[in-house]
Amino acid sequence: MEALKQELKSKIIEVLNLEDIAIEDINDNDPLFGDGLGLDSIDALELIVLLDKEYGIRLADPKQGKAIFESIETMAAYIAENRTK
Amino acid sequence: MGCVSSQDTYETSFLESVEINTTENIVYAKQPSYKELIPPAAARRMAKGVKMGLAASTKALKEANVEVPDAIITGTGMGCIEDSEKFLKALIDNNEEYLTPTNFIQSTHNTVGAQIALGLGCKGYNFTYVNGSISFESALLDAKLQLENEEENTILVGAADETSSHTMELFKLVNIIKKESDQPYSVLNSNSSGVVYSEGATFVTLENVKKENSYAVLEALQIQNELNIDEVESFITSFLEKNHLKIQDIDVVVLGNNGDINFDTYYTAVGSLFSQIPQVYYKHLSGEFNTASAFGFWVAASILKNQAIPQVVKMNSIEKANFSKVLLYNQFQGKDHSLVLLSKC
Amino acid sequence: MKVAITGMGIISSIGNTVEENFHSLVSLKTGLSTISNIETIHKDIIKVGEIKLTNEQLAKQLNLPSDNNYSRTALLGAIAAKQAVENAKISDMNAYKSGLISATSVGGMDMTEKYYYEYFENEACQKYITSHDIGDNSQKIANCIGLKGMVTTISTACSSAANAIMLGARLIQSGELDRVVVGGTDALAKFTINGFKTLMILSDDYNAPFDNNRKGLNLGEAAAFLVLESETIVKNENKEVLAYVAGFGNANDAFHQTASSENGDGAFLAMNKAFKMAKIQPGEIDYINAHGTATPNNDLSEGRAIIRIFGENVPDFSSTKPFTGHTLAAAAGIEAVYSILAIQNNIIFPNLNFKTNMEEFNLTPQLTLKEKEIHHVLSNSFGFGGNCSTLIFSKN
Numbered sequence: 001m002e003a004l005k006q007e008l009k010s011k012i013i014e015v016l017n018l019e020d021i022a023i024e025d026i027n028d029n030d031p032l033f034g035d036g037l038g039l040d041s042i043d044a045l046e047l048i049v050l051l052d053k054e055y056g057i058r059l060a061d062p063k064q065g066k067a068i069f070e071s072i073e074t075m076a077a078y079i080a081e082n083r084t085k
Numbered sequence: 086m087g088c089v090s091s092q093d094t095y096e097t098s099f100l101e102s103v104e105i106n107t108t109e110n111i112v113y114a115k116q117p118s119y120k121e122l123i124p125p126a127a128a129r130r131m132a133k134g135v136k137m138g139l140a141a142s143t144k145a146l147k148e149a150n151v152e153v154p155d156a157i158i159t160g161t162g163m164g165c166i167e168d169s170e171k172f173l174k175a176l177i178d179n180n181e182e183y184l185t186p187t188n189f190i191q192s193t194h195n196t197v198g199a200q201i202a203l204g205l206g207c208k209g210y211n212f213t214y215v216n217g218s219i220s221f222e223s224a225l226l227d228a229k230l231q232l233e234n235e236e237e238n239t240i241l242v243g244a245a246d247e248t249s250s251h252t253m254e255l256f257k258l259v260n261i262i263k264k265e266s267d268q269p270y271s272v273l274n275s276n277s278s279g280v281v282y283s284e285g286a287t288f289v290t291l292e293n294v295k296k297e298n299s300y301a302v303l304e305a306l307q308i309q310n311e312l313n314i315d316e317v318e319s320f321i322t323s324f325l326e327k328n329h330l331k332i333q334d335i336d337v338v339v340l341g342n343n344g345d346i347n348f349d350t351y352y353t354a355v356g357s358l359f360s361q362i363p364q365v366y367y368k369h370l371s372g373e374f375n376t377a378s379a380f381g382f383w384v385a386a387s388i389l390k391n392q393a394i395p396q397v398v399k400m401n402s403i404e405k406a407n408f409s410k411v412l413l414y415n416q417f418q419g420k421d422h423s424l425v426l427l428s429k430c
Numbered sequence: 431m432k433v434a435i436t437g438m439g440i441i442s443s444i445g446n447t448v449e450e451n452f453h454s455l456v457s458l459k460t461g462l463s464t465i466s467n468i469e470t471i472h473k474d475i476i477k478v479g480e481i482k483l484t485n486e487q488l489a490k491q492l493n494l495p496s497d498n499n500y501s502r503t504a505l506l507g508a509i510a511a512k513q514a515v516e517n518a519k520i521s522d523m524n525a526y527k528s529g530l531i532s533a534t535s536v537g538g539m540d541m542t543e544k545y546y547y548e549y550f551e552n553e554a555c556q557k558y559i560t561s562h563d564i565g566d567n568s569q570k571i572a573n574c575i576g577l578k579g580m581v582t583t584i585s586t587a588c589s590s591a592a593n594a595i596m597l598g599a600r601l602i603q604s605g606e607l608d609r610v611v612v613g614g615t616d617a618l619a620k621f622t623i624n625g626f627k628t629l630m631i632l633s634d635d636y637n638a639p640f641d642n643n644r645k646g647l648n649l650g651e652a653a654a655f656l657v658l659e660s661e662t663i664v665k666n667e668n669k670e671v672l673a674y675v676a677g678f679g680n681a682n683d684a685f686h687q688t689a690s691s692e693n694g695d696g697a698f699l700a701m702n703k704a705f706k707m708a709k710i711q712p713g714e715i716d717y718i719n720a721h722g723t724a725t726p727n728n729d730l731s732e733g734r735a736i737i738r739i740f741g742e743n744v745p746d747f748s749s750t751k752p753f754t755g756h757t758l759a760a761a762a763g764i765e766a767v768y769s770i771l772a773i774q775n776n777i778i779f780p781n782l783n784f785k786t787n788m789e790e791f792n793l794t795p796q797l798t799l800k801e802k803e804i805h806h807v808l809s810n811s812f813g814f815g816g817n818c819s820t821l822i823f824s825k826n
Binding site: 211 | 546686
Binding site for chain 2: 016019045049053
């Protein structure tokens, strides 16, 4: 699980082009959207594609993302349970 | 005004440090530091063109002491091609799968104008013109009509264009860009077709009142889609006539010579009409791209403000003590002709 | 000062001429279908408003040589522009100070995406390299209508054609031009199809604007142009005036790159500006042709803005996008033609596919064809980058 969380942090930084942020800066339970990392609705769409491309999880409804992407912790848990890749 | 270009034009005094390029057929803009200008959350999504546009527009507003303009009007010839290319390449390479939205969103041609508005919270009129080498002039014309009509009082007008690798390769294929073998490149003494390509952004704040530090007055402009070389003279004389002027009333002419031997003949023809006055050229500094004429506009306005023509842009050696009326002429491959008349404040 | 409209032309998925489009509208015949002309993995899944003519057929209609390098966008634009010029009974395009203000978002992308890598291997297709450029597309349209004068193009996403009409009207009002052909054109392309797919706002069903269960938009392709002429020309040549551009407004939402603000600020400001210029009251609007793309975001935002302007008295309104799909930069152009048709025929076109009212407010679009006296039509078009445009067309 730890490895997955680290992997997620690294991929998020890459895919969302978060130039000034390092893996150490992202805490597992920090909110990703709104106050924490400050991601927005476009980033949510990017993360949905990330889930599909890297882990084979396809979300039918973008609104599902809200709960899944709450934090690295929730993301990792969801992926661990649903990944097909 | 604010200008980002392949020269050091952003923070320096007017043309104080320039480099003449003779060896590169594509010259990239010198990027200012964006950290203080653009929040990282926004900057991470922006390609060069948007960032350059933001930098140039910030400077133009600051210099004019304007916080939020009434309207924002921009011009771009190729739009946000970096993002377009990224999206298109991913689309083709991945057979339409695993595509992400950011590049698509940022690829719409009006992104520069939209991002400027977003940053300033400007809810006013916001148009983007995309039409080759008269994109900037279209924006100027629109702004001028609105200011004259008193629909708005302060308008931010500008242009931005960026290069991107795939498109530049395509331009090389069809000789829009000069071949490597055509070196050394020269704008005035060229013996090859094609141009040295570049990129940049120039923004100006136009107002309907004169201010202490105003550069110049935008008097008139005209756009024409195509002209034969023997029609250029009447194009110019009828434009001047419309503005109650004759050829002799122009003090300086600024020409868009770009070193393409197939089409610089237009500039030679115009030059011969104005052989008795100082002639200025600028594309040996800015390179050629759809909105390079905005750089020329910046040069012309600065010349009027400073009442001096820097040696590096002089095309001939005729001197003049005072200049009141400056005429700019530009075209590209025989199309997109424009005339812009500026006068001293 | 109102500006006279003396000609119009259109080609869309519901017809290749103004008459054909009108016939489809009153027969409630949609142009939405699955894709035939483009090779895409989404071919059998999404519905689009596709014009069922190949590029070869379009080129033939224009009498172009077989080695032409027109993009599909330019072909469609040229056809519609020529129709408009003919409809305005113009024999010499350059007899007056004339111009063309076109609009597009796709430009020649349909060719660029086709030959992306092939350009480097096959010299024969290199002729399309210069057709990518938006300016080139407009120049080709200008050539097809024999125009030598002011040509420029606006590209502000889905509000583009409205903005072209606005600039045209402004140029006539100021006396800068006497005659101007204005409108927009966009062809379908994998670029836009996939682009909208990544935003997850494409519906796999028929779009249902203002419906509570709307799932998103259907893309479409089309071109439409109007001819605007000065009072002088109208008098001198005894021209028939189809309708007038009475007012217009453009404002920016300044909220987000693609989404509209919750309360439709940009839309509200644009509509306000249009009323101010037209010097009429909201109560005088007989029909609103809404932007109504059927995305969750637009219809909510636009609905709120409409209520802010009209209060309790929202006039009959509908979105015609269930007929044609969302034709991007051409949308405001084709919807201008439909607004004029509404005025000429005193008829309101229905909002197809609507079943359930949106929870957020009490707005029901016009669901059936309705005949009534129409004097003033308001047309909305909103694009990415917060670009909001409103046009008001009047009978007199």
